[in-house]
Amino acid sequence: MNIALLGYGRMGKEIEKIALKRGHSIVHKISSDISSFDFTSVDVAIDFSIPSAAYQNITHCIKHQIPVISGTTGWLEQYDDVVNMCETKNGAFIYASNFSLGVNIFFEMNAYLAKMMSQLEDYKVNIEEIHHTKKLDAPSGTAITLAEGIIQHTKYNDWKLDGSTNDVTLPIVAKRIPEVPGTHEITYTSSIDSISIKHEAHNREGFALGAVVAAEWIQDKKGVYTMKDVLNI
Known part of the structure; x- marks a missing residue:
């Protein structure tokens, strides 16, 4: 997969390590305005940004038919808007408060x-x-x-x-x-x-691994999902 990392802080760097180990490529590391980046080659986006940026990051991906995984918390007053947009645009989205x-x-x-x-x-x-x-x-x-x-x-x-x-x-x-x-x-x-x-948690590796597993799982799917779907529990 070609992955765009939305937010390149400590979690973004940990996700990068796990993704590369699992044979994926990181094509963007975005910590600024997402709209200036070309998403043509992106297969999936993983958002671990900040609360004020999460909504824009997620909706930008949905509008451009990029499956998006989000682990950013603190923005959920807009969650229903994202769900509605995902359904309208036939997108793919997973939010989890914790991907471990x-x-x-x-x-x-x-x-x-x-x-x-x-x-x-x-x-x-x-x-x-x-x-x-x-x-x-x-x-x-x-x-x-x-x-x-x-x-x-x-x-x-x-x-x-x-x-x-x-x-x-x-x-x-x-x-x-x-x-x-x-x-x-x-x-x-x-x-x-x-x-x-x-x-x-002993380290951040478990959170990063779960996010990458979710990104792998959502390929070729449409709809709004949770980690219960990913783990079949």
Whole structure:
């Protein structure tokens, strides 16, 4: 595949390494205005840019019939617009708050545990996420996805970051520590015991590998997909 990298920060560089190892070519490394680049030779675009650039990057690709994979978080108020454009233009698009293959298994574990805990009202749940100090958004998109998985199956109807909550608002604690790739922990606590599940990334390679796998998978497809489709889970 010929890949355009939209955003060439630390994640973009990690994706480049993985893509080259898997026999692909990087034809663009874009950290500026996307409209000035020729996409004629591009087979797929992978967007790990910044929230303010993501919407333009994604829609530009859809308009030009380039399948696009996006792992940028913090722009999702425009997600429905992207979905509508993708359907109208017959494009191909995958967004994931986290492309790590392990994290996507963790999402499924989180939802399953929430179902089991939903009838046990003595347990209170909280989410803690830890990332590096250069991460621009808080809570992480992964933490929000985890919260949504819990809300779908329990009495909780909302989440709140780093503040007081009530019986139907799920607390998320976000910490920023240098050089932490990403840690997420879900804890159910009662007066008797605690139950926790945790995912800890050791480096960024897992995120990059998942994005490249998704880019390989979306070739010759049309529509809006998720990592559940890619992993068939």
